[in-house]
Amino acid sequence: MLNKHHPTAGRRARTPDSDARAQLLDAAIALLAERGIANTTVAQIAAAGRVTSAMVHYWFDTRERLLDAVVEERLAPLFHTIWDPVDVERGEPLELVRGIVGRMFDVTARMPWLPSLWLREIINEGGLLRERALRHIPLQKVAGFGQNIARGQSRGEVNPQLEPLLVFNSILALVMLPQATAKIWRRINPTLTLDRSALERHVTALLMHGMAGGAAAASSRQHGKSRSTS
Amino acid sequence: MLNKHHPTAGRRARTPDSDARAQLLDAAIALLAERGIANTTVAQIAAAGRVTSAMVHYWFDTRERLLDAVVEERLAPLFHTIWDPVDVERGEPLELVRGIVGRMFDVTARMPWLPSLWLREIINEGGLLRERALRHIPLQKVAGFGQNIARGQSRGEVNPQLEPLLVFNSILALVMLPQATAKIWRRINPTLTLDRSALERHVTALLMHGMAGGAAAASSRQHGKSRSTS
Numbered sequence: 537m538l539n540k541h542h543p544t545a546g547r548r549a550r551t552p553d554s555d556a557r558a559q560l561l562d563a564a565i566a567l568l569a570e571r572g573i574a575n576t577t578v579a580q581i582a583a584a585g586r587v588t589s590a591m592v593h594y595w596f597d598t599r600e601r602l603l604d605a606v607v608e609e610r611l612a613p614l615f616h617t618i619w620d621p622v623d624v625e626r627g628e629p630l631e632l633v634r635g636i637v638g639r640m641f642d643v644t645a646r647m648p649w650l651p652s653l654w655l656r657e658i659i660n661e662g663g664l665l666r667e668r669a670l671r672h673i674p675l676q677k678v679a680g681f682g683q684n685i686a687r688g689q690s691r692g693e694v695n696p697q698l699e700p701l702l703v704f705n706s707i708l709a710l711v712m713l714p715q716a717t718a719k720i721w722r723r724i725n726p727t728l729t730l731d732r733s734a735l736e737r738h739v740t741a742l743l744m745h746g747m748a749g750g751a752a753a754a755s756s757r758q759h760g761k762s763r764s765t766s
Numbered sequence: 767m768l769n770k771h772h773p774t775a776g777r778r779a780r781t782p783d784s785d786a787r788a789q790l791l792d793a794a795i796a797l798l799a800e801r802g803i804a805n806t807t808v809a810q811i812a813a814a815g816r817v818t819s820a821m822v823h824y825w826f827d828t829r830e831r832l833l834d835a836v837v838e839e840r841l842a843p844l845f846h847t848i849w850d851p852v853d854v855e856r857g858e859p860l861e862l863v864r865g866i867v868g869r870m871f872d873v874t875a876r877m878p879w880l881p882s883l884w885l886r887e888i889i890n891e892g893g894l895l896r897e898r899a900l901r902h903i904p905l906q907k908v909a910g911f912g913q914n915i916a917r918g919q920s921r922g923e924v925n926p927q928l929e930p931l932l933v934f935n936s937i938l939a940l941v942m943l944p945q946a947t948a949k950i951w952r953r954i955n956p957t958l959t960l961d962r963s964a965l966e967r968h969v970t971a972l973l974m975h976g977m978a979g980g981a982a983a984a985s986s987r988q989h990g991k992s993r994s995t996s
Binding site: 572575629630633652655656659660661662666670673675678679682685693694695697698699701702703705706708709710713714716717719720721723724725727728729730734735737738739740741742743744745746747748749 | 802805859860863882885886889890891892896900903905908909912915923924925927928929931932933935936938939940943944946947949950951953954955957958959960964965967968969970971972973974975976977978979
């Protein structure tokens with residue numbers, strides 16, 4: 537049943553084959569995010585993608601290779617989307633944060649399965665995508681981002697009480713956790729608004745100016761020219 | 767083997783029985799947080815607590831009753847510790863937030879298993895403590911806290927861009943997630959400081975004044991009297 541060599545004869549029998557494979561991968565990832573990888577069989581993935589199990593094996597060989605494809609073809613490009621535009625040498629810290637937050641919301645709007653998959657299969661202990669996903673984290677960029685924040689602190693532009701290396705962790709927590717746990721929050725409070733615009737406004741406002749920030753921000757704009765540099 | 771009636775004759779055979787039961791419960795919860803509930807057997811819990819499986823059954827009857835005890839005797843009191851001092855009618859919003867954050871760090875310092883268990887078994891889809899834990903969330907307090915924040919916004923004391931009902935979610939994300947995922951973060955960056963004082967300073971600073979907050983906060987204090995009320 538497994539077809540290790542993906543003979544082109546077989547591929548050309550379906551047209552367009554790569555679209556069908558991509559559609560199956562999308563159906564698979566949505567199902568894996570919803571049910572959890574450990575609870576999802578190849579037969580269920582095939583059914584979700586409206587193909588036979590044999591086709592799943594034909595395109596992805598084994599279940600492990602399917603998980604490789606999820607990370608390499610779907611998750612890793614998202615990491616690039618978020619991090620590639622970050623210029624850790626020349627960017628202004630606050631603008632870098634706004635950019636990262638905006639792109640994370642773009643990505644989760646396009647890929648609504650991402651927050652659940654992130655919670656369940658990457659950060660959760662025993663998550664089945666953790667090792668694969670960690671290999672694609674742009675470590676240099678993340679470290680450079682922390683250094684950029686630290687330089688912003690030394691110039692007096694960034695709150696000196698923050699830990700530069702924890703800022704990305706905080707962004708990730710604020711953007712991803714409410715989306716990953718939306719079901720629970722709606723049960724606790726059915727009136728809770730978790731649409732993108734409300735969540736993005738809230739997260740950006742908190743990251744930029746904090747709870748005390750409304751009046752303080754207005755004041756600092758108003759008195760910007762007389763502000764001390766301390 | 768199961769002893770549904772916990773006859774007092776049996777209990778009195780060990781002295782002090784309630785301490786031994788409490789110690790077993792503590793050993794059980796640490797193991798459940800580390801391994802995950804689905805991956806932990808009663809025999810392993812007994813071994814961790816240095817008692818026989820029969821003793822586990824004697825004290826907790828079934829595995830499900832043991833999980834009830836974890837939530838009712840260990841998690842629910844923590845929820846009370848965090849929320850009971852919150853006066854949603856008279857408290858100042860920023861002071862309420864400082865209080866909640868401080869008590870959450872107190873609780874996680876005393877109960878280092880909490881962040882992992884929270885991530886894995888409560889907020890994670892399919893977490894085995896979710897339904898039990900949700901029953902103990904003080905919904906009135908949480909809702910009242912949101913209303914308190916909203917009143918603070920209408921008085922101009924709280925950043926008007928925030929969603930009042932999302933503030934507690936953000937606090938929880940900022941305090942719990944870095945502790946629950948400390949292993950991953952240390953792998954990504956071995957120099958990362960995740961001790962309580964650094965994390966608490968970072969989270970409090972971010973929640974109060976945000977990234978731009980250092981200079982802006984100084985400025986608002988300096989120009990407090992000339993600040994417009996808009």
